[in-house]
Amino acid sequence: MANKKFVYFVSLSSNVPYVLNKALEMIEQKDEVDIFFDLDGARVLDKRYLKKMPRTHGVDLSSLFTKARQAGIHLYGCQMNVLIADGLELIEGAELAGVVTFLERAYQADAVLSY
Incomplete structure (x- = not known):
């Protein structure tokens, strides 16, 4: 079975533990995973x-x-996140991205999942 590409879109911080655990399960199956964090999720x-x-x-x-x-x-944080007034001080390994990056990844994905 061919490896699949998944994109998660996380808008609620309370969903992050679930999404990270599911993403880690998918990686064990050799799938590729991108996670975009926006709104409260960022x-x-x-x-x-x-x-x-x-x-x-x-x-x-x-x-x-x-x-x-x-x-x-x-791991991608929305570069235009309006809920964090003084900007994001990103954790190691995360990067800022915009809608163009999200769309590029989403169009290449086998599935886009929103949480």
Whole structure:
């Protein structure tokens, strides 16, 4: 079976642990995964927010992000996120991207999943 490409679009920070765990499962199957974080979901990519945030849903998000980066999952924060007034201080391995990057990845994907 050919490897598949998946794009996750995460707009709620409460969905991030679930999405990261599912993405890690897909990577184990040799699939390619990109995760785009926008709106409230982008908060988890901010170093300041991640440091303040207690463990969410019994999950250490810092550890999950480290595993995701090491597995080759691409993490993108919206460059135009209006919910974070002073901008994002991105965690290691994440990068800013716009709608063009999202669309390019989405058009190449076998599935786009929104959370």
